[in-house]
Amino acid sequence: MKTNLKLLVWALGVMLSLSCKKDKNATKEPASSKAVPVALGTPNGAAVQKTIGPAGGTIEMPGSAIVLNIPAGAVDAATIFSIQPITNTLGQMGIGNSYRLLPENVSFKKDIEIVFNYTEDQLIGTSGEFMSAAYQDAKGYWHAPSKATTEQYNFTVKVKTKHFSDWILTHKVVMINKGKGTLEKNETADFQVLMQSFEETIDDDDLLGPVIQVTEANVVSWELTGDGSIGNGKSVSQKYTAPSTIKQRGIATISVTLKDVWKKILDPLPGQPTESWVFYEIKLMPDEYFIWKQNGEEFEGSQRLQATSLGNGQIVINTEAPHKETSVFLSISGNYPGKHLFTAEPKDGSSLGVVGYLNFLFTSRYTCENKNKSTDGYVTITSTGEKPGDYVIGELAGNFANGNGCSPEVSFVTGKFKIMLQK
Template structure:
């Protein structure tokens, strides 16, 4: 074959390859997420990861996977999958626009083909400020396109205080409540400050272009006076002690009380009526009226609040606060927090960060269960080792109003085992305010 023919065949080969590649790239693939549009419903970004994910390998015999604080549990029955699969659950930022409550979790992998329904169970106690109405609660999930859906088969289990749903797909999951009071202002108020409250109403609806998709969650629905019977304060008493409330339609403003003996939890509620438009055939006994409540927290002059991840709640101190300062400046702060004890030791009461360490800052928190208590500290003795170590971080002091001192610490405390050694780091977040000594 002469050079002329070689060049000719080479040209044909290149042309054929180019044509084949061009046809392959033109083959329709999965529609990009930004091309999927459900008219009237809001598409939102998936939440960013929070903390560490929990993983477990589960096979054909089934198994469970839970978050460390048991807020979410995944149960895979025997026979749901044919092979061993590495599953994971990861807390993510909750991006549900209306109706969302509590934390949100991402379940992976999302492409598993389940042969049986798996069960997702979420504890409903982690919902600061809200007074829950379980007849109007559901699990919800966010699809890969960014739209939120209601799991309409959700059921409440009063024995475990969890909301459960069956599914065959993984995605981002959270809790939702049909009627919810949202605080659009400050969650925690000082005396005389105000919180802006708004009633949110969300109901699963159909996609107008694909009626078979009937569980989409859209923006908050507007109710009129035919559905709103009125807003009220939960407690009776003088305004200086319980606060004041003004309302119009679906919005209200709570103003914190100013008296020294003011209530530290301001209860607000709105009564709803004529709720027949929110019928759910899966919940036929649900009533046509509802009281939706919300707790606004009001701080005293001196206080402490602490959230410990594995106890699932906030412990507050409203009295029995002691601040002692020795001649050399060493300071000891003791807070009786509803029977639990928080002790903070500092080298001095000067403003700034006091790192944890020997002759520096120490934090001890004792959680009492009758005569038994659990111990959490910023210092710890590693099991099997001698001597003490300290967690990272410290206690930071800043000046606050009226000559007060405000302190914070966050990160981790160590949970002691049988009072001998401490290995488990528990996330903690705390704020306190005391009079300047």
């Protein structure tokens, strides 16, 4: 389904990019109020820097969230370029960190290309057609750059500029979930759609005004794909209710079709599509589950899913993932909430873990020179079962050793579980 959604959004984006232009004489719906300055961001990560000369070059953050392409002839001499992650002061419409680009107060001889690379996860609540970028000036005002283009199928936003400041990836319209992103049976989540308002200026780059809620006139319909239910009508907000029974993990997608939102953003030409949509995916969890990751690969235990009380304050949990030849066994000493550390010897408040993967066995205990040792890790119990039918709920995180010896190979495992207690 996601692939089809991306293709539809990409096709709409192509139509929009071919037909949209900014007309300063066009009539826009007024913003609710004027743009206001906000504090500049503060550094919250390591900067990267690179010396680039007249021949041009590229500098990017690790992971390529933002890339600067400096063309030949942009500078006359070797120049230190840097990208400093800073806090997001734009708020709900900003995505992730802002970035302080240096050198500032320099007018480059040619346009520098700023490339933001976004992920599919960052489209949750919005769609590619609404992805853009913004920059903040020294006075604290945020601006919408007129030279921003979105390549939806490449998951990129590109901007041409001759000056540097603080920049951030944005979405102009977003559906927000005021509840949890993962629901169990009968739980609910409330949704509403927000959009960015703009204050026109005499230059090409409008100011960003306050974030406003779409009106009922903008809402065509709400739709649900998957289990659960939503209300009827064209209200500006919507409540989703998870089904009363969830047998296995799943996804419910809430989407809303909007009309005339583009009129508030891009001044569309006659004949241009006036409808657009955004969506949000809710994860549904069954009554019982054990989900874990080992070296980045995710597994779900759906066979022999058991939590057993041995009657002496000890709980044993085990499960298997079908078709993947992997299993987990946990022994927890002390049936009470809290962090139960891996230990070399069993004692109250400790835990032991064993993970089977294909023909390999990874354990939290191993021997070194005939002495028991323990890897680093723990099982956290957040809710205990006092009687059969209650649920044991918790999380797992730690290294597991493959074999013995004083320097065994280790594998990092994380997981979470909710299992009905048996006796």
